[in-house]
Amino acid sequence: MSQTHAAPQETVQPEMQAGAEVLLRALKEQGVEVIFGYPGGAVLPIYDAIFQQNAIRHILVRHEQAAVHAAEGYARSTGRVGCVLVTSGPGATNAVTGLVDALMDSIPIVCLTGQVPTHLIGNDAFQEADTTGITRPATKHNYLVKRSEDLARVVHEAFYVARSGRPGPVVIDLPKDILINKAPYTAAATTEHRSYRPVTAPDAGQIAKAVAALKSARRPMIYTGGGVINSGQAASDALIKFVRKTGFPITNTLMGLGAYPSNDKQFLGMLGMHGTYEANLAMHGCDVMLNIGARFDDRVTGRLNAFSPNSRKIHIDIDRSSINKNVPVEIPIVADAGLAIEALLAAWDNEPAEVDTASLAKWWEQIETWRALDCLKYTQVQTKGGIIKPQYAIQRLYDITRESGRETFISTEVGQHQMWAAQYYRFDRPKHWMTSGGLGTMGYGLPAAMGVQVAHPDALCIDIAGEASILMNIQEMSTLAQYRLPVKVFILNNQYMGMVRQWQELLHGSRYSESYTAALPDFVKLAESFHGVGLRATSVDQLDDVIREMIASDRPVIADICVDQKENCFPMIPSGAAHNEMILGAEHGNRAPGVTDDGMALV
Amino acid sequence: MPIDTTLRSATISVLVENEPGILARVVGLFSGRGYNIDSLTVAPVEDGRNRSRINIVTSGTDMIIQQIKAQLDRLVPVHRVSDLSTDGPHIAREMALIKVLGTGEKRVEALRLAEAFRARVVDATTGSFIFEMTGATDKLDAFLDLMRPLGLAEVSRTGVAAIARGTRII
Numbered sequence: 001m002s003q004t005h006a007a008p009q010e011t012v013q014p015e016m017q018a019g020a021e022v023l024l025r026a027l028k029e030q031g032v033e034v035i036f037g038y039p040g041g042a043v044l045p046i047y048d049a050i051f052q053q054n055a056i057r058h059i060l061v062r063h064e065q066a067a068v069h070a071a072e073g074y075a076r077s078t079g080r081v082g083c084v085l086v087t088s089g090p091g092a093t094n095a096v097t098g099l100v101d102a103l104m105d106s107i108p109i110v111c112l113t114g115q116v117p118t119h120l121i122g123n124d125a126f127q128e129a130d131t132t133g134i135t136r137p138a139t140k141h142n143y144l145v146k147r148s149e150d151l152a153r154v155v156h157e158a159f160y161v162a163r164s165g166r167p168g169p170v171v172i173d174l175p176k177d178i179l180i181n182k183a184p185y186t187a188a189a190t191t192e193h194r195s196y197r198p199v200t201a202p203d204a205g206q207i208a209k210a211v212a213a214l215k216s217a218r219r220p221m222i223y224t225g226g227g228v229i230n231s232g233q234a235a236s237d238a239l240i241k242f243v244r245k246t247g248f249p250i251t252n253t254l255m256g257l258g259a260y261p262s263n264d265k266q267f268l269g270m271l272g273m274h275g276t277y278e279a280n281l282a283m284h285g286c287d288v289m290l291n292i293g294a295r296f297d298d299r300v301t302g303r304l305n306a307f308s309p310n311s312r313k314i315h316i317d318i319d320r321s322s323i324n325k326n327v328p329v330e331i332p333i334v335a336d337a338g339l340a341i342e343a344l345l346a347a348w349d350n351e352p353a354e355v356d357t358a359s360l361a362k363w364w365e366q367i368e369t370w371r372a373l374d375c376l377k378y379t380q381v382q383t384k385g386g387i388i389k390p391q392y393a394i395q396r397l398y399d400i401t402r403e404s405g406r407e408t409f410i411s412t413e414v415g416q417h418q419m420w421a422a423q424y425y426r427f428d429r430p431k432h433w434m435t436s437g438g439l440g441t442m443g444y445g446l447p448a449a450m451g452v453q454v455a456h457p458d459a460l461c462i463d464i465a466g467e468a469s470i471l472m473n474i475q476e477m478s479t480l481a482q483y484r485l486p487v488k489v490f491i492l493n494n495q496y497m498g499m500v501r502q503w504q505e506l507l508h509g510s511r512y513s514e515s516y517t518a519a520l521p522d523f524v525k526l527a528e529s530f531h532g533v534g535l536r537a538t539s540v541d542q543l544d545d546v547i548r549e550m551i552a553s554d555r556p557v558i559a560d561i562c563v564d565q566k567e568n569c570f571p572m573i574p575s576g577a578a579h580n581e582m583i584l585g586a587e588h589g590n591r592a593p594g595v596t597d598d599g600m601a602l603v
Numbered sequence: 604m605p606i607d608t609t610l611r612s613a614t615i616s617v618l619v620e621n622e623p624g625i626l627a628r629v630v631g632l633f634s635g636r637g638y639n640i641d642s643l644t645v646a647p648v649e650d651g652r653n654r655s656r657i658n659i660v661t662s663g664t665d666m667i668i669q670q671i672k673a674q675l676d677r678l679v680p681v682h683r684v685s686d687l688s689t690d691g692p693h694i695a696r697e698m699a700l701i702k703v704l705g706t707g708e709k710r711v712e713a714l715r716l717a718e719a720f721r722a723r724v725v726d727a728t729t730g731s732f733i734f735e736m737t738g739a740t741d742k743l744d745a746f747l748d749l750m751r752p753l754g755l756a757e758v759s760r761t762g763v764a765a766i767a768r769g770t771r772i773i
């Protein structure tokens with residue numbers, strides 16, 4: 001051994017920087033380009049560090065809830081992790097709704113929250129909140145950084161956790177002294193996480209069983225959800241191949257729309273509470289069901305003990321706890337949706353059994369008779385001055401945006417307009433549809449569209465809104481103006497909390513308790529006061545012009561579309577009813593099974 | 604598939620990273636999702652590796668117990684989850700400190716029964732005994748039932764610690 005080798009090993013001292021600098025460096029390493037945030041005392045060191053760099057852009061929202069929804073829109077439309085920065089106390093509590101929204105819809109978010117200095121934690125200090133305590137059930141995971149040497153590792157880990165397995169929101173609570181004190185920088189770990197290693201590859205034996213069950217089917221049905229979207233474009237491509245290869249019918253959940261082109265003849269429309277007649281009856285009557293990346297949510301299953309009573313069920317989900325939670329299944333497959341569909345495709349050709357084409361043809365005949373009912377039919381009078389039907393407004397929005405040839409992203413608020421958007425806007429690719437499915441958060445759509453527009457500056461980003469929901473995060477019009485984000489807000493203004501009114505009509509003797517909004521603002525003037533364009537259509541003859549003007553504008557627009565106040569959203573499976581007990585619209589004589597007492601108690 | 608509605612008890616062991624908030628996370632999962640906790644113990648178990656073991660006795664239908672396992676397993680700091688009651692034979696023990704107040708005949712009877720149950724006397728005054736007893740939950744329950752008419756005044760139980768028999772490890 002030579003002298004040089006014998007010299008005592010020098011331990012490499014990691015570079016020390018202020019905590020806030022380390023934080024930004026870790027964010028950069030994680031590929032963060034944009035942060036949606038709002039400042040405050042506890043996070044001033046981070047804002048100071050942001051001021052002194054250009055790699056990461058900061059979008060100053062007007063409410064922390066909107067910051068999270070914007071990050072959700074950004075994440076969902078790009079497949080990347082959305083990043084949020086809020087201050088301690090009220091900043092963190094304001095973000096909670098957004099976090100739960102992201103948790104329910106499996107959206108990858110990292111939310112940085114300020115915290116009082118470590119020595120003050122627990123003292124009821126000014127703007128102190130137990131953020132990790134409050135957000136524990138609101139996040140996939142959360143961290144409180146108490147030692148500077150943990151900072152960089154925790155940031156890297158948070159991004160890993162947010163995007164891996166079933167994606168979700170992660171909070172990092174950052175005491176102010178940790179942001180100020182010097183901390184060592186460490187790069188992201190290249191080794192496996194010590195405890196969190198979700199399974200993504202499907203088990204070959206289970207795939208073989210699934211293929212055998214599917215090939216033996218006489219009345220097969222494919223039902224896919226947000227898991228296919230989250231898995232990425234390749235999963236949708238594989239799904240299309242698989243559906244075409246099998247010739248089977250397919251339906252999507254609300255969160256899954258866009259994974260399969262909705263104009264395709266094998267697509268039966270959305271299923272569930274406001275799903276199509278053909279999708280729900282096919283789910284009810286099928287003999288083998290393949291669920292890919294959906295979770296048998298109560299809005300989809302209706303009454304559990306009547307849900308698809310005679311089918312063998314295959315369930316592919318990346319989250320083991322989603323399987324056998326509500327509905328017992330025969331063939332569980334824990335895997336990433338895309339990898340599982342690829343495996344199904346490969347196994348399909350290796351399995352010698354053939355699909356019973358005669359039975360399949362009969363099944364399609366049956367489905368066609370259901371489809372022939374045309375459950376989404378409505379009548380729009382075309383005479384001058386005619387009242388606009390909300391369904392027609394969506395349909396025209398679809399037609400005209402499609403004619404324009406522009407890449408279009410649609411977000412929604414929550415209510416009837418959301419369901420009409422899902423029913424009448426035809427999605428043909430993933431990641432272009434953002435809606436609050438699991439939590440049903442009014443106020444989601446505008447900030448979500450804002451986040452999408454930040455990620456896709458040249459695309460057409462439209463929030464299909466209700467006049468009640470839009471007021472819940474209307475302050476974001478100001479953000480749109482500041483950053484020249486030309487988001488379009490398309491309000492189906494029925495002056496009611498329409499979805500509430502519909503339930504009151506159905507379940508509470510038409511006693512419209514507190515579901516009418518008196519003293520609504522003038523949305524045209526409102527848009528103008530926020531430096532945007534305000535448009536209004538009050539009759540059917542004005543509709544197309546307003547839509548055309550809206551999409552031609554290079555500024556934020558609010559289009560106030562005054563629609564029929566009495567219109568209800570059909571078909572509808574009332575809470576507690578089965579799929580074959582659907583209520584149809586007026587066009588079909590409102591055929592209804594009646595609502596059970598048990599159903600009254602459900603939400 | 605028909606849903607099995609029979610309830611069973613399950614002893615679940617969870618090996619976790621010993622980080623702040625982990626117990627709150629596990630307990631919050633049970634309360635948030637409406638699962639029962641009949642007993643819960645937690646302590647660090649692996650020196651140097653920063654791990655704790657949580658033992659939970661719970662009850663529910665088989666579907667619910669499978670669900671509890673899956674829910675626990677997806678918590679980020681959880682290393683391993685085992686349902687000892689179905690994964691093979693196992694040993695489950697808990698310890699109790701039992702204070703019995705009394706004099707005369709009842710006091711003598713309490714001491715006699717304690718010997719029969721192999722409970723140790725760890726403290727005594729002329730008017731009281733404290734027994735220490737280790738055993739399966741039902742054995743402790745049986746002893747406490749006997750002590751009740753004899754002056755049982757206070758009980759402190761550890762909850763169940765459990766481990767698989769033989770060479771199997773979690």
Ligand SMILES: Cc1ncc(C[n+]2csc(CCOP(=O)(O)OP(=O)(O)O)c2C)c(N)n1
Nearest residue numbers: 415416417442466467468469496497498499
């Ligand atoms: C934050 C929040 N509060 C309350 C509700 C309950 N809710 C669901 S739909 C709805 C009415 C929405 O009205 P509007 O935005 O006008 O939509 P419409 O149904 O009329 O299309 C309400 C109050 C909710 N989903 N979210």
Ligand SMILES: [Mg+2]
Nearest residue numbers: 466467496498
């Ligand atoms: Mg409305």
